[in-house]
Amino acid sequence: MPDPTDADGLTVGQVSARLGVTVRALHHWDEIGLARPSLRTAAGYRLYTAGDLERLHRIVVYREIGLGLDRIRAVLDDSTADVPGALRAQRAQVAERIERLQRLSTGLDRMIEAHERGLLLSAEQQAAVFGPEWNPDWPAQARRRYGDTTQWRQYAERAAARSPEQWQAVAEEMADLERALAKAMDAGVAPGSPEADQLAERHREVFASYFPLTRQMQVCLGRMFEDDPGFAAHYDGIRPGLATWFRRIVDASARAHGIDPDTAVWE
Structure with a gap:
């Protein structure tokens, strides 16, 4: 979770280390408008605020449960999105994947x-x-x-x-x-x-x-x-x-x- 003491913002490298995501992923999410840093230094370097970190944390959570980036964007930005429905659908896919992996394990x-x-x-x-x-x-x-x-x-x-x-x-x-x-x-x-x-x-x-x-x-x-x-x-x-x-x-x-x-x- 973001630290409220990070008032001046964190660099891409600091965010990468804190959230366990690659710098490349952060740059990609910025480019596609999924998670853009709110601040820039005088030299033009990205700085992420506490609010940015909160959004990034949610992105990481949703990505870890298997949601694609387009679905994550809808969950975060579309006020009409059926979030429970999206999560149930993802749970069903995870259950199918688990069953396939169990069959694979048995085969191995x-x-x-x-x-x-x-x-x-x-x-x-x-x-x-x-x-x-x-x-x-x-x-x-x-x-x-x-x-x-x-x-x-x-x-x-x-x-x-x-x-x-x-x-x-x-x-x-x-x-x-x-x-x-x-x-x-x-x-x-x-x-x-x-x-x-x-x-x-x-x-x-x-x-x-x-x-x-x-x-x-x-x-x-x-x-x-x-x-x-x-x-x-x-x-x-x-x-x-x-x-x-x-x-x-x-x-x-x-x-x-x-x-x-x-x-x-x-x-």
Whole structure:
């Protein structure tokens, strides 16, 4: 609040320090006629009186609650202005902003947790979505193994925004693909055939629910599905020999796109 002892007026710098506003803002408010100093020194420097400070204080208060300068001018100068109505409207906008910030805060919490945990589902939810053979320790193991990779960050970003129902849809889509792979192998579909290539491409599309998968990365993944005991047991449990057959159709698809499976790297 203004000090009644400032009878001779305060300079722009003194007002800036007292009210916590920039000199530039004070100059701007003077230029647009929102808050002009009542006095000038002999050298032409601005001097603000106690009355000027009172107006400036009100401007600062209204600006801090979010009113624009035109609305502030109306509140201060228009005797017919509905000040309570203006303040209620501003309160409603503030409430909306708070709600948006709360949603943002919740989203940030989920993003942090997803980067640290990977899968934001309880053990019970994981079992319901992925089946009784699912090990709820697998996400933590994956975090320790892949947590510093680009793919883990991409996976975390998707996981943070995904509900249990959406994870259920992902699981069902992957299960449908695995059944289609087994059916094709049983039917004698040859690696390199149009049907096999279509299945390899479908796998890349479905796997993108976790992170984008290039064809070179898919070749590396096919190798892991065949060589890793856990993955091999899963695919061969669906159909004996499926892990190897899947690796072969991925290799053939890669060759058709100019990629040598023997030199493919994870990129």
